[in-house]
Amino acid sequence: MPAQTLEVKNLQLWRGERHVLRGVEFALDCGACLEVAGANGAGKTTLLRAICGLAYPEEGEVLWKGEDVRRNLPAFHSSLTYLGHEPPLKADLSARENLRYWVGVRRRVDADSLDAALERVGAQRWSDRLVRTLSAGQRRRVTLAGLALLAVPLWLLDEPTTHLDADGQQLVGSLIGEQLGRGGMVVAAVHHALPIALRDSRRLELPL
């Protein structure tokens, strides 16, 4: 029985002639956070996508609880959430509707917990406005509410603090803190250090 919950072994991925991931390796246990750093184009996003199965590495494997995730992708997917650069929101739905559909597809969510999540990210005043009328930072906050609602053990976050004001960055920090406190795991691609003091946070530097 392996001690680590998420293990990434020797990931190799090419994009045409470019060798993007050159043997990336790390292991992460419950309650741990990994910050993936690196210059633009170093493959931070690609690494996150390779972990969750959106990109196919030529070599290497991702182990979840000791088992190759490709053996049972749906089970692995139900334990993770991936947030890319762009918030997965519909411009023509309100913030609340977006959350109801996006989160609802994955788990039961009632109106009260939706309200609580929206309030948590400071969205209660504009939760019924169409997303197209919201600023980039407000959209980011809506996705953070979704992140909290989904309640899955593994978060894969691509630049979670972009577009956010100081208060919003603190929010990201405390959400991540709670996730780790629950025994969850976070892998975040970052340019700046996460706004949170982490005892068990490690950094993975991807070479360009």
Next chain:
Amino acid sequence: MSSGEGPAVRPGTATFESSASIDRAGPLVAARLALLRDLRLAFRQRGQLVQPLAFFAMVILLFPLAVSPELARLREMAPGVLWVAALLASLLALEFLFRDDAHDGTLEQYALSGHSLTWLLFAKISAHWLLTGLPLALMAPLAGLSLGVPPQALPAIVGSVAVGTAALSLIGSIGAALTLGVKRSGALLSLLTVPLSLPVLIFGARATQLAISGGPLLAPLELLGALAVLGVTLAPLAAAAAVRISLE
């Protein structure tokens, strides 16, 4: 900040395993939400909804002007005109089937939802049919009357258009998914989809022709149904595979 205490697992908090399995949305709930989301979005963006219907109506109404207002001649051409217009109208709507969802990351989230992507795409295709195929079928009687089709043939025409457009939506979903990575994919999408749609056109027009002349139209209707069933079983699978490739 509470988070400063680090990653020690708090006692008493439910483990992820137990809470996840209790709260997980079943496949039916997920499909229903995916379908409702598309319906609600369509009513927010009415332009996209109306465009194929307006196109269908225009083709049908312009035909008598261009050819001849004689009902006898129009009646002869009615099956062909009706089905070509329906095929092109549904082709027009196809481009929007996955486009927006690919752009805003919805497809990505569907692929990572833990549900079968095939199943969620099936829900999306169903919504697409409800928004384009069904309205086309409901408009068919008006179109038929303006082309001189006798009223007793109309129920059969509505039925055949409803089944035929379902087959068209399903077949078209493969092309729509395959062309996701292509900018301005309209022409390519038509090239991919039209050849596969020809059986629907042929059997649909034949059924309509027989409905007008009062002949036995069960055979072409059954073939249309068979095409739709074939589409239900295979098209979402193929579309899901194509979507996965486009996500990479």
